[in-house]
């Protein structure tokens with residue numbers, strides 16, 4: 001778990017350096033068996049120390065650490081319970097939040113959207129930290145690596161923290177491309193047939 005705590009700090013600093021999070025917004029977690037290391041509530045991610053990150057069990061009880069777990073810990077735990085994920089990253093990054101505040105989904109206008117599972121759904125709004133929000137996000141993530149959260153931000157999952165983090169960077173990139181494309185004209189959305197052709201090509205070696 002100490003290694004996971006160090007990874008949380010490293011990726012917290014990267015998220016802040018890349019402008020994906022500001023101040024204390026955003027939270028990350030990583031799972032090992034029945035335990036989850038999570039970023040704490042109220043500490044800026046670029047100032048995080050490993051010992052700041054509480055370790056909780058899958059019911060959210062703190063088993064190690066003095067700080068309060070992130071207010072979105074219930075959402076992280078709901079995602080561990082419903083997916084095989086090893087890590088969860090949640091941010092209020094700018095373009096993800098713009099799309100999440102204006103659209104019902106992020107349509108696939110670039111084939112790299114397939115790396116997240118295709119069109120990215122927007123989970124209906126609910127107050128942060130509530131079981132209702134956790135459930136909305138769980139449903140939006142079915143069959144996907146990423147979801148947007150209405151009027152809130154984005155969330156990604158991965159087998160490792162590195163994978164979940166890269167999914168967050170890709171989600172932000174796709175949202176930025178979409179928003180900028182809308183400013184130029186009407187972006188073409190890839191058809192089912194075009195997406196299938198990409199998948200076939202990727203698997204044909």
Ligand SMILES: [Zn+2]
Nearest residue numbers: 026128152153
């Ligand atoms: Zn949030």
